[in-house]
Amino acid sequence: MGSKRVSLEVSEVCAEAVRLADVDVVAAYPITPQTHIAEVLSEMVADGVLDAEYINVESEHSAMSCCIGASAAGARSFTATSAQGLALMSEMLYIASGLRLPIVMALVTRTLSAPLSIWGDYSDIMSVRDCGWITLFAEDGQEVFDFTLQAFRIAEDERVLFPAMVCMDGFHLSHVLEPVDVISEEEARDFLPVYRPKYRLHPSDPVSMGCFAMPDYFSEIKKRQDEELKGSYPVILEVWREWEERFGRRYAPLMSYWVDDAEMILVIAGGYAGTARLAVEGMRKRGMKVGLVSWKLWRPFPLDDVREILGKAPLVLVVDRALSVGGAGGPIANEIRAAFYHEKVRPQVVSMVAGLSGRDVLQRDFEAMTKRAMELAERGEIPYYEMYGVRE
Amino acid sequence: MSEERAQLLKGFTPKKLPREEYFGPGHRACQGCAPAVMLRHLLKVLGPNTVVATATGCAEIISSPYPQTAWKIPWIHSAFENAAATAAGIEAAYKALMRKKRIPKERIYVVSLAGDGGTADIGLQALSGALERGHDCIFICYDNEAYMNTGIQRSGLTPFGASTTTSPAGRIFKGQRTWKKDIAAIAAAHHIPYVATACVSYMKDMYAKMIKAADTRGPSFLHILAPCPTGWRCPPDMAIEIGRMAVQSGMFHLYEVENGVKRLTVKVKERIPVKEYIRAQGRFRHLTDEDIEEIQRRVDEEYERLLREAGEMA
Numbered sequence: 001m002g003s004k005r006v007s008l009e010v011s012e013v014c015a016e017a018v019r020l021a022d023v024d025v026v027a028a029y030p031i032t033p034q035t036h037i038a039e040v041l042s043e044m045v046a047d048g049v050l051d052a053e054y055i056n057v058e059s060e061h062s063a064m065s066c067c068i069g070a071s072a073a074g075a076r077s078f079t080a081t082s083a084q085g086l087a088l089m090s091e092m093l094y095i096a097s098g099l100r101l102p103i104v105m106a107l108v109t110r111t112l113s114a115p116l117s118i119w120g121d122y123s124d125i126m127s128v129r130d131c132g133w134i135t136l137f138a139e140d141g142q143e144v145f146d147f148t149l150q151a152f153r154i155a156e157d158e159r160v161l162f163p164a165m166v167c168m169d170g171f172h173l174s175h176v177l178e179p180v181d182v183i184s185e186e187e188a189r190d191f192l193p194v195y196r197p198k199y200r201l202h203p204s205d206p207v208s209m210g211c212f213a214m215p216d217y218f219s220e221i222k223k224r225q226d227e228e229l230k231g232s233y234p235v236i237l238e239v240w241r242e243w244e245e246r247f248g249r250r251y252a253p254l255m256s257y258w259v260d261d262a263e264m265i266l267v268i269a270g271g272y273a274g275t276a277r278l279a280v281e282g283m284r285k286r287g288m289k290v291g292l293v294s295w296k297l298w299r300p301f302p303l304d305d306v307r308e309i310l311g312k313a314p315l316v317l318v319v320d321r322a323l324s325v326g327g328a329g330g331p332i333a334n335e336i337r338a339a340f341y342h343e344k345v346r347p348q349v350v351s352m353v354a355g356l357s358g359r360d361v362l363q364r365d366f367e368a369m370t371k372r373a374m375e376l377a378e379r380g381e382i383p384y385y386e387m388y389g390v391r392e
Numbered sequence: 393m394s395e396e397r398a399q400l401l402k403g404f405t406p407k408k409l410p411r412e413e414y415f416g417p418g419h420r421a422c423q424g425c426a427p428a429v430m431l432r433h434l435l436k437v438l439g440p441n442t443v444v445a446t447a448t449g450c451a452e453i454i455s456s457p458y459p460q461t462a463w464k465i466p467w468i469h470s471a472f473e474n475a476a477a478t479a480a481g482i483e484a485a486y487k488a489l490m491r492k493k494r495i496p497k498e499r500i501y502v503v504s505l506a507g508d509g510g511t512a513d514i515g516l517q518a519l520s521g522a523l524e525r526g527h528d529c530i531f532i533c534y535d536n537e538a539y540m541n542t543g544i545q546r547s548g549l550t551p552f553g554a555s556t557t558t559s560p561a562g563r564i565f566k567g568q569r570t571w572k573k574d575i576a577a578i579a580a581a582h583h584i585p586y587v588a589t590a591c592v593s594y595m596k597d598m599y600a601k602m603i604k605a606a607d608t609r610g611p612s613f614l615h616i617l618a619p620c621p622t623g624w625r626c627p628p629d630m631a632i633e634i635g636r637m638a639v640q641s642g643m644f645h646l647y648e649v650e651n652g653v654k655r656l657t658v659k660v661k662e663r664i665p666v667k668e669y670i671r672a673q674g675r676f677r678h679l680t681d682e683d684i685e686e687i688q689r690r691v692d693e694e695y696e697r698l699l700r701e702a703g704e705m706a
């Protein structure tokens with residue numbers, strides 16, 4: 001039996017991937033817009049189609065703590081959250097990475113309060129940029145499915161051993177119905193065998209995990225964590241190649257379109273890339289040399305891809321759905337700028353912040369931002385950043 | 393209860409204690425540290441098929457400076473407020489992995505270990521969640537009555553009147569201004585199978601309770617008073633004696649709640665005045681005789697309530 005095409009809400013798609021991963025422990029606490037994932041998984045456990053312990057924790061902090069305990073004991077562990085939940089568990093995110101536990105999390109992205117808003121943007125994920133997790137941005141339901149299964153395989157690889165999260169836009173992606181190719185249980189087992197940890201908490205071979213480090217060891221440990229997280233990059237590419245061979249879908253850290261002759265490349269992460277693609281397609285038809293990058297791999301940061309692909313055009317427009325308040329504007333834009341600072345040839349980078357808290361960014365908005373970016377560049381007046389489409 | 397353990401309690405003497413050490417010597421506790429004594433004996437009771445999740449605090453800091461460890465059993469520390477949740481995750485993992493035949497089916501004791509702060513203050517929510525969900529874990533609060541690891545700051549379990557670095561005795565306030573939170577009663581309110589208080593100075597009683605906790609299926613909670621000479625400001629060789637005085641004066645009570653039934657396990661026939669207990673420690677040095685009388689009144693009241701609850705008084 002091979003893959004089959006189904007039509008499912010993307011939250012269910014995520015849960016189905018988790019079921020196919022045959023996870024052992026799920027610990028989750030509900031928060032909009034993550035709720036459907038937590039609900040569907042608990043239904044699966046209640047119906048016996050997923051043989052896992054489902055821990056109804058009393059908070060996201062405990063959700064991640066349970067995953068840490070479970071993963072340390074050798075269980076394949078999963079959780080899902082959004083915004084406030086991510087903020088509440090953020091202490092534990094750093095610890096999961098430092099302890100090198102291959103936990104997988106779905107982050108249904110949502111804006112951080114205040115004002116309270118259940119709608120989507122990337123302020124949550126950007127607030128934990130430095131937590132040491134492999135981080136993937138999904139653009140559609142198929143990517144949510146593929147990335148979730150891949151995340152377990154990558155995270156558990158002995159050359160990696162880092163937690164991994166798959167980000168999907170709250171509502172705009174999590175709550176829409178999409179046709180998705182779902183692989184069979186045999187295919188899933190083949191791609192993702194049972195997790196056999198190198199070390200686990202078990203009396204047969206006692207280990208201590210989570211010792212404290214004094215300054216004379218700390219920096220060495222951090223350096224290794226940094227190098228090894230970066231070292232997961234080739235493994236990710238390897239898993240993506242294998243996935244393509246098995247299932248025919250190809251992935252790259254930055255998926256790029258029409259970039260080779262582009263005079264400007266538009267960069268965006270997540271679900272809004274779909275609209276951006278339509279906008280770019282339209283502009284191309286009108287003879288404008290615009291390219292597009294849909295960002296997939298956020299951590300480890302794909303430095304070489306950024307330099308190679310975005311270096312092709314003299315101008316880059318980055319549309320960030322998060323704002324570093326009182327700081328440097330768009331987080332992705334600034335990492336791109338930093339990546340190019342020492343390059344001899346580097347594009348100009350226009351940073352626009354748009355689509356906060358789920359505000360629509362339509363085709364015409366992408367066109368307007370493109371026009372504005374080109375004008376600013378032409379005038380030589382590129383600002384640090386700009387917020388797009390905000391009423392005065 | 394296993395035959396071996398039952399034998400241990402008959403004619404309890406130090407000679408009969410298991411010789412194996414699973415909490416290794418060479419850890420970095422202060423001299424006379426009763427929490428360290430407690431840990432050593434806990435692992436003697438539970439043996440090698442035990443995994444411990446420890447909260448940040450003295451128990452963690454004294455035992456795990458990278459690249460060393462004092463733990464000869466599997467051990468994890470992840471954060472301060474989440475020992476109960478970490479233990480819950482371990483227990484759930486074993487359950488799933490044993491059911492799915494990924495690891496051999498056997499009894500592994502899963503222990504959540506936290507200080508008074510890690511249990512009753514910042515860790516209370518995670519503890520409550522874990523107790524309510526019924527994880528098969530032993531939850532231990534070693535109570536040294538302050539945040540010792542960070543420099544003797546007050547906790548919700550610091551006794552009234554004690555001077556700590558955040559409840560200092562000053563010109564206006566006389567140390568801690570709140571009464572000790574009843575964490576064992578809070579645990580018992582979750583209606584778990586076994587709750588007990590213990591004190592390192594009552595070794596046999598503590599062993600009996602650790603054994604019962606081990607034999608319990610489902611959550612058990614032990615609140616263990618463990619004097620800290622550094623924070624209580626007493627000579628290291630007085631720690632065990634002061635623990636005994638805490639019980640003898642009625643400042644701390646030894647009881648258990650088994651399936652909802654409360655029972656005094658150590659009955660004090662003639663209580664000593666709390667003054668004796670208080671005057672033995674530097675942390676109460678500033679208290680006047682009148683202050684101590686107020687504490688005595690409160691202790692008397694609580695003692696009567698305890699006797700009533702334990703069916704010792706009509």
Ligand SMILES: Cc1ncc(C[n+]2csc(CCOP(=O)(O)OP(=O)(O)O)c2C)c(N)n1
Nearest residue numbers: 448449450472507508509510538539540541
């Ligand atoms: C979230 C968080 N807040 C504060 C701390 C600082 N901290 C570490 S241990 C500790 C006190 C521990 O007290 P207790 O649980 O009573 O254990 P003890 O050190 O007395 O053994 C504090 C305040 C921390 N590590 N994490």
Ligand code: SF4
Nearest residue numbers: 422425450540620622
């Ligand atoms: S401060 Fe107290 S509890 Fe901590 S190690 Fe020293 S004696 Fe033990």
Ligand SMILES: [Mg+2]
Nearest residue numbers: 507508538540
């Ligand atoms: Mg303490």
